[in-house]
Amino acid sequence: MSIWQALNTPVDIYCERLDPSFWAEPLNALSNAAFPLVALLIWQMMRARGLISAMTAVLIGLCALIGLGSFLFHTFANRWSEWADTVPIWGFVGLYVYATLTTERGKSRRYKIIAATLISTATLAVLGLMATGETTDANATDPLNGTGQYAPALIALLVFAGASWRLHLPQTPWVLTAAATFLASLAFRTFDMAFCDSWPMGTHFMWHILNAAMIGFLLLARSVARPATSTR
Template sequence: MDWLAAIDIYCERTGPEFWAEPLNALSNLSFIGAALWGWVEAKKRHRTDVMTVILIALAAMIGVGSFLFHTFANTWSELADVVPIWTFVLLFVLVAIHRIGGVRPGRIGIGLAVVVAVFALLFAFGGDGADNQAIAGQPEITHTHSHAEEPANTLLNGSEQYLPAVLALLAFAFLSHRKGHPIAPWVAAATATFMVSLTLRTLDMHLCAIWPLGTHFIWHLLNGTMIALLFQGLIRSRDARTV
């Protein structure tokens, strides 16, 4: 694997320069903001347990990793982008199952195995890197024409990789609402926010002809908002009785 292979899969990038995606790069501050708000609220409510602190740190790492990917735009920085994202998703699901669902850690093992299997299949058969290997394999990004003249990479622009996150949020929203848990409104708001952000991520390369800046930076801003909502719901809500 060529760790320095260039990757160009977003509308805003039109060259190999470090700051070729300024909006996509700087919009990652939303994840840092979500982490900071989560930390302040956790300190205030005395919820600074190990798992909460790890989740907050992972949220900040998402911002850092995504910033690296949208500046260096190569194979190693793509890995720095995706690893914190899916680690956060996996850990948040497990923490939510335990705290909100009241499931003992030992009973989460089967669910963990299923989630890991789904992620493994996802990375094996899809994702941004898989959708754009022809571009990523080039030693250097060279643009002799605008994105307006280039076709979109795929119909969903790689967004199909986030299907597990969509399903997890929908299930979480349904179950928390059904149980009448205080976290339900926070999860519902987070789910709605993610649906909008995922739509905008999908449209990014399709709209280059009429919106050269793309919509990926809005995906970052809304996902930072989504994580902030999930944090606030988790931190402010009581833990369920363990069963």
């Protein structure tokens, strides 16, 4: 099989998709509009409060890019669009963790290098595992419907929420809300195929809407944690 053929291998793991056509998943595709909408809203809010920095701008840009990548995946539904969907998500996760660690622990150059190296290594490891173990068949017997790949992100968010609560940090309410929203979105993603008989359109579209909201909450948490005069 050539590389081009491999990249165009069809991916069918969602209830809504019944054929390989471009608009076979209209609800899954169009629900990705939530990401650029959230990105625009957060950008306007932060700019009005003087909270836009280079790091924040990149994170907001990744939020919008997640929506584009996911739209491509739920329309083209093949291997290359799967990567267009996956890479922005883990890019956001890795960069957000890095930004949080370096904000809370100071601006030591050595610390930033160590944090960036560890997070990059972990992110690449996750992407590597996904590349060798992802499901492309809707009839496969994965009980989690591929949701297990997001376990590292869930663990990181729960640790962040617990630490914020324990330390009484000002961003705690936003982080706890983000964690609860992510748990709900994971449930909708996991049970998508299970509801096909009773709900043919599936529940995966709620994964998009809730994840967009979750990212918004995390960006708001970052704005609360950082003073308006910061330039980092």
